[in-house]
Amino acid sequence: MPLRNTRRSDRVAEAVREEVATFLAESAKDPRIVGFVTVTGVEITPDLRHAKVFVSVMGSAVEKEATFEGLTSTASHLRSRVGRALRLRVAPEFQFKEDDSVARAARIESLLAGIKAESPASHPADTSSPDSTGEESSD
Numbered sequence: 001m002p003l004r005n006t007r008r009s010d011r012v013a014e015a016v017r018e019e020v021a022t023f024l025a026e027s028a029k030d031p032r033i034v035g036f037v038t039v040t041g042v043e044i045t046p047d048l049r050h051a052k053v054f055v056s057v058m059g060s061a062v063e064k065e066a067t068f069e070g071l072t073s074t075a076s077h078l079r080s081r082v083g084r085a086l087r088l089r090v091a092p093e094f095q096f097k098e099d100d101s102v103a104r105a106a107r108i109e110s111l112l113a114g115i116k117a118e119s120p121a122s123h124p125a126d127t128s129s130p131d132s133t134g135e136e137s138s139d
Contacts (some may be wrong), residue, residue, distance in 0.1 A: 006046065012086065013042040013051070019082050020053055020094075032070030035059030040099040044092055051092035054099035064098070071096045 021039040036058040044051040055071065057064045075094040083091025 009044050009046050009048060012048055012088070013044040015086050016044065016051055016053070016082055016092065017042040019085050020078060023078055023081060028070075028074065030070035030074050032066040032073070034070075035063040035067045037067060037071075038102065040102065048088065048092055049090060050095065052095050052097050054097050056099045056102040058103070068096060068098070 017039050020042070024033070024037050024039065038056045038058075039053060040056050041054040042051055043054075057067045059067070075096070079091045079094060082088070
């Protein structure tokens with residue numbers, strides 16, 4: 001029986017993620033939601049009463065803070081909207097959490113690109129150029 005509940009909570013979590021993402025893209029009217037907001041995931045309790053909504057917010061620290069204040073204030077409206085859309089007897093209470101994995105991935109990507117860009121310039125001896133004895137290397 002617990003397996004069935006796990007599958008149901010996974011399905012509901014995915015449906016909640018889609019509904020919250022749609023709301024933020026189309027219907028969010030709160031002026032504090034200013035950053036570029038992406039819903040990256042939802043964790044929901046097995047009883048479907050509490051949901052952690054993970055969002056990635058691109059923008060400055062001030063914009064992120066304002067966006068989270070706006071998200072928190074729209075949570076009750078969002079709760080009723082999700083409850084109606086998904087036809088849930090009890091709609092989950094939302095708690096918004098920052099997911100900085102997108103920003104971390106972008107930073108890692110830029111660091112790797114920087115290493116790759118400087119790699120050929122920092123090792124010119126790797127090409128077929130004269131070595132320290134003045135002779136051509138035969139690769």
